[in-house]
Amino acid sequence: MLERKQLKGRTQVTFVLPEDTPRGPVSVVGDFNxxxxxxxxxxxxxxxxxxxxxxxxxxxxxxxxxxxxGDYWFNDEKADGREGPNSRIHT
Incomplete structure (x- = not known):
């Protein structure tokens, strides 16, 4: 799930997942980092x-x-769209 908050000239995006799905550590990775x-x-x-x-x-x-x-990559079902294998977000 994605939550957005508009700030002056920026959008604060919070990426939200259930605590145990999937198990283990998870990071959000993208062109922004x-x-x-x-x-x-x-x-x-x-x-x-x-x-x-x-x-x-x-x-x-x-x-x-x-x-x-375990090198498990996955997308956000609530993203704004897809581009190839990646999720897309529009701010």
Whole structure:
């Protein structure tokens, strides 16, 4: 799931997944962090979810995917679209 909050000239995007699906560590990787899995790991929250928040330029589009343990790549079903193997988000 994706949550957006408009800021001055930027959009704060929060990537949200269930705490245990998939099991193990998960990162959001994309063109906004040079596909670096260490840049935005999802962190557990008290409500049974885990999140990572990224500030992106307003009125832009970005490719991203999630990377879980065991080199398991997957997309966000709630993304704005797809481009090849990647999810897309529009801010």
């Amino acid at each position: 040079h596909w670096n899995p260490a840049a935005h790991p999802l962190r557990p929250q008290g409500d049974g979810t885990r999140i990572a928040t990224v500030a992106l330029p307003a009125h832009s589009a970005h490719s991203f995917r999630y990377l879980a343990a």
